[in-house]
Amino acid sequence: MSDYADPPALFRPVAAFECQECGLLQRQQELASGFRAVCSRCGHTLYREPEDGLRRALALNISALILFAAANTFPFMTFRLEGREQQSTLISGALEFLDQGFLPLGILVLALAVILPALKLSLTSFLLVSVLSGRTGTGLAKTFRFVETLHSWAMTEVFLLGVLVAYVKLIDLADIALGASMFALVGAIIVMVSADRALEPKQMWDKFNGGQENGLLPPRLDADYVSCHSCSLLGELDTSSAQAPCPRCGAALHARKPNSLSRTWALLLSAFILYIPANVYPIMTVVSFGQGAPDTIISGVVHLAGAGMWPLALLVFFASVMVPMAKLIGLSFLLVTVQLDFKWRPRERTVLYRMVEAVGRWSMIDVFMIAILVALVKLGSVASIEPGLAATSFAAVVVITMIAAETFDPRLIWDAAAGGRKDKAKND
Ligand SMILES: [Zn+2]
Ligand SMILES: [Zn+2]
Incomplete structure (x- = not known):
């Protein structure tokens, strides 16, 4: 199904969302039709449905x-x-x-x-x-x-x-x-x-499953996550190795x-x-x-x-x-x-x-x-x-x-x- 060239060994996606404006980690919630998720700290709209x-x-x-x-x-x-x-x-x-x-x-x-x-x-x-x-x-x-x-x-x-x-x-x-x-x-x-x-970009991104084939990892409170600036995919980045691109959209990943x-x-x-x-x-x-x-x-x-x-x-x-x-x-x-x-x-x-x-x-x-x-x-x-x-x-x-x-x-x-x-x- 997926034709992603690099398996996301360096980047393991988790089931959470980082606000792109203030960096607060928030649990991903399923939204009812017509609703939107708002950042609890800065008020920025995270995603809509x-x-x-x-x-x-x-x-x-x-x-x-x-x-x-x-x-x-x-x-x-x-x-x-x-x-x-x-x-x-x-x-x-x-x-x-x-x-x-x-x-x-x-x-x-x-x-x-x-x-x-x-x-x-x-x-x-x-x-x-x-x-x-x-x-x-x-x-x-x-x-x-x-x-x-x-x-x-x-x-x-x-x-x-x-x-x-x-x-x-x-x-x-x-x-x-x-x-x-x-x-x-x-x-x-x-x-x-x-x-x-x-x-809504998130509805579109959800159709692309970069590294999410085996399900998303549950988020941990102590982990240092990195979210993709382009598609917002959040995960744990193995920083000891060379820069890995985002497995979903191919953008370079940075904290x-x-x-x-x-x-x-x-x-x-x-x-x-x-x-x-x-x-x-x-x-x-x-x-x-x-x-x-x-x-x-x-x-x-x-x-x-x-x-x-x-x-x-x-x-x-x-x-x-x-x-x-x-x-x-x-x-x-x-x-x-x-x-x-x-x-x-x-x-x-x-x-x-x-x-x-x-x-x-x-x-x-x-x-x-x-x-x-x-x-x-x-x-x-x-x-x-x-x-x-x-x-x-x-x-x-x-x-x-x-x-x-x-x-x-x-x-x-x-x-x-x-x-x-x-x-x-x-x-x-
Ligand atoms: Zn925020
Ligand atoms: Zn991305």
Whole structure:
């Protein structure tokens, strides 16, 4: 039945669950349909039991895939000014960046708005069909591990908010018509959200039985267990031998994310440095009837507010100024408190981490908005919008802080509070 190449001699799975946010070991419980298990120490959701989850997830993923394909087929916005017209599809913005020599930015927007969402939907559908038809294997488990990493990077809903901001910005300047693709995109996002809710990773992982053929060992209180960062399989790791991969998903096994503090610091420092050009240089230039001045992030917000578009000014201010700042300061604060072995309020600091991790991707609104504007508004001297240098550095800040939030291991907060950090022995 199972085709796992390495028998799990070095890793013996046990019937318990480690909270990935605070490291507390908890007994695995069978849940009734519709219920979820919550960590008794930090409040994090450990796993859920959605009713008929996998089947529903399959139906929803396929519907989302069809809607997303439709959204990419037709034009989604038409810009009309002075008898001239410019149509735009979902990928026009990325192509326009590439055309104007903004290579990294073009590739990034193309990946986040189109390629990764499409990849996530199609791979998830493929995996669900395979698993529901009884196939399991290392290849499928590894593919699911990859799909799980795509969650924060498939940014269709953030892109939609960028579209909305661009639309409101242009509506006074010209005649804007929404195309069929816009409605398909909204539909796709609604279905994608339900698809994500229907698919509980644990229900999927339970279909792959890495090393669990002979049943799980009962957990012992005194044992030093290691849980897989990717699939949460918990077990006793024979640390005397070489690093063993997780028998279920193939990920490298560590008690804590390796070199979490130094990696996160390195990423944060790069983000701090890039944050300076992101705010000093212009992010875009709007030329209207031969007149126009470059806008920085802040002056863009000020112009929006000056034009009376308060809700939009607040949205852009929140996404482009507050969120990156809060992430840089929040993560630095977490790193310092862990390094100094603070025992102060671990639960609140875990909540802070969860917020930093969740809001990060929304900062891409501004980058997507610029992509849409440069693709739509290119009528030469009548009206045109060009990206500025800051757009690239700002996008880099967003991406780097997202990676920094992923390299930080929140369980270190609780290790430090308990007086023994588990990363110290081997990694620091
Ligand atoms: Zn917890
Ligand atoms: Zn694993």
